[in-house]
Amino acid sequence: MNEKSLTQKSLQNFLGKDDEKIQYLDIKKEQNRKKKTIVDVPKPFLKWVGGKRQLILQMNDYFPKEFNKYIEPFVGGGAIFFYLLPETAILIDVNKELINTYNIIKNNVSELIKSLKNHKNEKDYYYEVRSKDRNPEEYNKLSDVNKASRTIYLNRCCFNGLYRVNSKGQFNVPFGTYRNPKFCDEENLVSIHKALKNVLLINDSFEKCLDFAEKDDFIYFDPPYVPISRSANFTSYTKGDFGKEDQIRLFDVYKNLDERGCKVMLSNSYSDFILDLYKEYQINILYAKRAINSDGSKRGKIKEVLITNSF
């Protein structure tokens, strides 16, 4: 389906009701009822910098009780999507490899599993797979399944489980020396495959959500954060950084969605810039463990903001 030509009506047909999804939601409700911690199936298939799993229990109080479709314009590893498992959803990210991987899990999970089983957790083999994007012509000859399989394999076996590319878009994380990394979690991939059945995946920038968002939809933004210190300026998920102008463009989108009557939530760092930009909205404080910091002594809890409009 070409998402650019999607109208709201065809989207509704595309995102129809689904028994399996309803079953998942029932399991989820049951888990919440018993106040269990997060033992979700499916769970994120990639480790992603800025992943929200550790914050879900704090965020839980702020999610809207009811909403129509769910839209996540910076989906990354998708921790919140996998937690909420909404009936209808649109997931967007500017990272082409990431969206290709979601698409392959959705459309061709059995070939993906076959391909993942061929990988080996060996240093020389890892660097051979990693080097495939050094020659763009050769890289483009890889099938989408093999590209997705490479993305998952590298993410699971690399140092610290990162996704990071250099300015040429080449994956540049060294080998991780994990003893037994789970790069082919067949059961989880099949669960994700089912969960994605009625989800529209879009490789585009966050503004794309404006084409789809309507009153009572829930939109969650988890952009690259405004850096709070020099050591924290990690924004290289893709080629190019996410600067102040992008944060301002994002604010304009937030405001536009608020005016449409959407339920809008946004995570960012606790920084003067963000506090000032969103001052007309509710600014809630969360505490996160710092995962990536070059200075090991600073791995304490840091403040983050979770901004909501009225819902």
Ligand SMILES: C[S@@+](CC[C@H](N)C(=O)[O-])C[C@H]1O[C@@H](n2cnc3c(N)ncnc32)[C@H](O)[C@@H]1O
């Ligand atoms: C903080 S991460 C999201 C983490 C995610 N919530 C999770 O739990 O894993 C930010 C994501 O935004 C994406 N991104 C960066 N610039 C973007 C843009 N202009 N439009 C859409 N996505 C963008 C990156 O590729 C990355 O996946």
